[in-house]
Amino acid sequence: MKKIEHKLKSLAQERKKAVAWLIDPDKTVADTLFLDQIKEVSRLGLDFIFIGGSLMNSNEMEKIIQSIKEVDSKIPLILFPGNVLQFSDTADGILFLSLISGRNPDLLIGQHVTIAPLLAKSNLEVLPTGYILIDGGLATSVNYISQTIPIPNHKPEIAVATALAGSFLGLQYFYLDAGSGAKTPIPQEMINEVKKSISAPLIVGGGLKEVSSVKAAFKAGADVVVIGNGAEKNLSLLTEVLEYVNVLNLSLNIN
Template identity: 50%
Template structure:
C-alpha cells in the first residue's frame, strides 16, 4: 500500500485525525518561513487549485521539497493539466456534486494517458462542493452550484452513488474563503453513508471550526489561505490534532 492511501485509511479506521495544508501554485512560497513544517506533525501537503499550470505546479512542489521532510505531497488538480511526477500522489477528483461533464469525466480522460506512465499514487476521490449557498472561485471555475448544507438527503444520495461507483475517498469542499464551512450535519451524513476516508476543507479558519469538523467525522481537514497569511495558525491547529488524538488514546 502506498503512503497516502495508507495514511488516509489508517486515519479512517483508527479514529485518529489528520491535518493537510493546501498550497496554491500561483503563489510564491518562501522556504525560510516554513522550515519548521517538516517536523511539525503535519500529515499531508496538497498542491493545486483552480489556477496554475504544470510549470507552476512543479516549481511549487520543488520549493516545498526544501522544507517538507518526509511529509507526502499530493496534487489537488484544478484541471487535467495539473500533473507532475515530482509529487507522491494525486487526488483523482470527480466533481460528483455537480452536473458539468467537464469535471465529472472530461478532464479526467484528458489526464489519464499522462498518468499512465508516471509512478504517482492515484487516489479516486469523490469531490463535493457543499456550503450555505456562497458562490466562490471553485464554483465559478467549475460552472457548478454547491449543494446546500441543509440538503442532507441529497448529500447522502450523491455520496452513496460515488461509493457504489467505486470511489475510495471523499472530499467535502466549502470553497476557499468560505464564510461558513461544511456543516457538522453534512459531514456526519456523508461519513455514515460512505464509510470511507473523508477529507473536509474550506472555511476552517478557527480551531473551534476544526474541532467541530473532527467531532462530526472528518478524518483529514484541509487548511489553505489561512496558513499563508498566518503560519502560526497551523501550529495552533496541530496542537488541536495532538490533543484530540491523545484524548482518544491513539496518538
C-alpha cells in the same frame, strides 16, 4: 498497499485525525519565509500537503514542489488539480477528483480521460476521490470555474445520496468542500450524516478559519481537514490546529 492510501485508511480505521495544508502556487513564493514555514509545520507533524488551485496561472508548481522536498521529503505531496494542466510527476500522489455533486461532464469524467495516459506512465499514487461541493455562503472560484451549483448546506440528505452514489461507483475517498474563501464552513450535521453513510476516509475543507471550526469538523466525523485560505492569511492558524491534533490523537491512543 501504497503509502498515501495506507496512511489515509489507517487514520480512518484508528479514528485518528489528520491535517492537510492546501498551497496555491499562484499565491506562494518559494522564498526563505516559506521554507521556514515548511520546517515549522513539519516539526509539528503536518500529515499532507495538497498543492493546486482553481486558476494556476503561474509556472511555479515544479519549483515549489522541489523546494518543499528539499526541506522535508517525508510529507506526502498530493496534487489537488483544478484541470489537467495542473500535473507534475514530481509530486507523490494526486487526488483524482470526480465532481460528483455537479453535472458538468468534463469534471465528472472528461478531463480524467485526457490525463489518464500521463498518470499511467507516472509514479504518482492515484487517489480516486468523490469531490462534493457544498454551499459556503459565498460564490467561490470553484463554483465559477467548474460551472456547477453547490449542494445547499441545509440539505444533508442530498450530500448523503451523492456520497452513496460515489461509493457505489467505487470511489475510495470523499472530499466535502465549501471552496476556498468560503464564508461559512460545512455544517456539522452534514459532515456527520455523510460520514455515517460511507466507510471511506472523509476529507473536509473550506471556510475553516478558526480552530473552533476545525474542532467541529473533526467532532462531526472528518478524518482530514484542509487548511488553505486561512493559513495564507494567518499561518499561526495551521500551527494551532496541528498542536491541537497532536493532543487529540494522543488522547485517542490513551482511550
